Amino acid sequence: MAPTIRSRSSGALMPATSSSDATLLAPSSFGEAEAARWFFENANDLFAVVTPDGRFSVVNPAWTVLTGWTPEDLIGQPSIKFVHPDSHAELIDTGRRIRETGFAVNRLRVLCKTGCTVWLEGRSRRGPNGEMVGTLHDVSLEVAATRTREILAEAAGVGLWSYDPLTERIDWTPDALTATGLSPADLETIDAFLARLDDDQREAVFSIFQGAVRTGASGAVEFRLRGRAGQWFTLRSTFRADPLDGGLFALKGISQNVTDVVRSRDAALWGERRARQLVEEAPFAVAVYDLDLRLRLASPRFLDLFKSSEADVIGKSLQELTHGGRRRFVSAVTRALSGETVTRREDRLRDAEGVEHTLRWEARPWRDATGAIAGVITYMDDVTALADARREAQVNARRLRIALGAARAGVYEIDHAGQGFWGSPEFHRMLGRKIHYPDVREAVWPMIHPDDRAALMAAADSWRRTGDWGALSVDARLITASGQANPPRQPAKPRPSSWPI
Structure with a gap:
């Protein structure tokens, strides 16, 4: 029977082992040298x-x-x-x-x-x-992440800076100044920094920083900085204040190069002011719509034409302004958003009181400072009186043609000042051919019968001498293209610029 031994920790009996087994169970030596190895x-x-x-x-x-x-x-x-x-x-x-x-x-x-x-x-x-x-x-991943942040910061023109009023020194990260061509050493003192600011801003910027140094107030400031090559950059800085011994505060801030943003902003503001001035001073009706075709600007003439106020129309869509009607007009203005210029010589629209106007208008794209389409601008001119007069003249001309045709009367007019001649259809029919100004530019018409020319010339001399331009009648025979002599009566009512012969 194999001998047994008692465990000191548990008191349990365990079989005794050979010396080789005991060696395997004993803890091995693991000293400092082995651990280091x-x-x-x-x-x-x-x-x-x-x-x-x-x-x-x-x-x-x-x-x-x-x-x-x-x-x-x-x-x-x-x-x-x-x-x-x-x-x-x-x-x-x-x-x-x-x-x-x-x-x-x-x-x-x-x-x-x-x-x-x-x-x-x-x-x-x-x-x-x-x-x-x-x-x-x-640390490859850490370096890559840091470099990525640096690239992004450099591209965005973002960097950190700090100002210690006790030493009057400014510490800049290079990212804040990359675009300017300046190094941190170029702006390490407050005097060097202020020397590169715009003359109009230097005092105001210095006052803001000095106030923060004394009071500990955080803030933001935008300033123009002259770069190494003399060009100007706009930087926007946001800063906070940390207390120092003695009651002063150190400033720590982040700056961003916002030159392009400010340039675009200023161009947009200039464009808006220019547009407003153009609209307000325009002698015709001008309206500016945004990309949603909502009215943003309207000239006084526009408001007067449509019997409206700015409160009534600004901000409303073109659909609302036309009460859902005038689809052709709305469609044409919409086409201007794609870059097309649309013109109508005459179109009829009603004002807020329901009165119809005849308008000549044009719609063209309104572009921002970058050239991108930002809306539509329309120009309108009220041609109601002109359109009514033209329609009335057309009606009268039609009636005159009907009357002349019914009376079988030949009517003509000679305009020596404008070198023009007009004859009614019946007049040309009576002569058997078309008469033009070269045919009548001489004092003696070749189509007047020779025996009647003297009486006609005498009547013309009387008109010129006395200035009596009232209507009168002269009997004269006309020789037709066939050689026959027709005895029409010639009533004439000359005008100062239009001579009967």
Whole structure:
């Protein structure tokens, strides 16, 4: 029967084992050296020992995992051989700091065996024989994120600054000044900063900052800054105040280059003022609609024409203003949003009181400072009286043609000033041919019978001499194209610019 032993902890009986089994169950020795060796072999961080002349002497397996370089590739080789040229200066400076202080923190861009690079951040100390002993870890993701933020900040013109009133110095991040061509050193004093401000803004900006330094009030300010090449930039700064000993406050702020935004804003304001001035001073009816065809501006003539006030029409849609009617007009104005210019010589619209007007109008796209279509502008002219007069003249002319045709009377008019001749259809029929001004420009008409020309000339001389332009009659025979003499009676009512012969 195998001997047994009693456990001290539980009092339970356990079978005795041979000495070899006891050795397996006994705790193994894991001293500092073994722990260091295990950690060296299994750590994710990169360990390295570099000789005073800059060569790798010891590396751990993590180098192979991260960079692909094996210990055989690294040991005995200059460490600078595996560092990207952008980080050579940092590596050299790290060696200097270790020799002087015995400690250094650095960030290096290291070459991988595949040709890519990784960023390593390390802490190193000087060893007993002057070697550099350090650990490094991968910070590539952090560097990429930082660089992305820097690129975005640079593109947006955003940067940080701080002002210490005790030293009167301003610290700028380069991102805040990239577009201006200036460096932080160019604006590191309050005097240098103020010297580059617009003369009209210098005193006001200084007053705002001085007030914040004394009171601790946070705020924002917009100012124009002259760049290195003399061009002007607009920066907007928002800042807060931190208390200092002695009752003053330091300022910490963020600035953004808003030059393009301000330029667009100022152009838009200028365009709006120009549009309003144009609308208000226009002698005809002008209206400006936005992209939703809502009325935004209306000239006094427009309001007078449609018997409305600004309160009645501003902000209303074109559909509301036309009460859902005048679809052709609404459709034409809508087409202007696509860049088309639409014109109507005459169109009829009713005002707020229901009175119909005849309008000549034009709709064209309204563009902003960038050239993009921002709405529609319409120009209207009330031609109601002209249209009514033309329609009345057309009616009268039609009636005259009917009357002349019924009376079989030949009517003519000679305008020597304008070198024109008009004859009624019956007149041309009576002569048997079409008469033109060259036919009557001479004092003696070839179609007047020779025996009657003297009487006609005498009547004309009397009209000229006496100035009596009243109606009178002269009997004269006309010779037709066939050679026959017709004896029509010639009633004439001459005008000063129109002679009967």
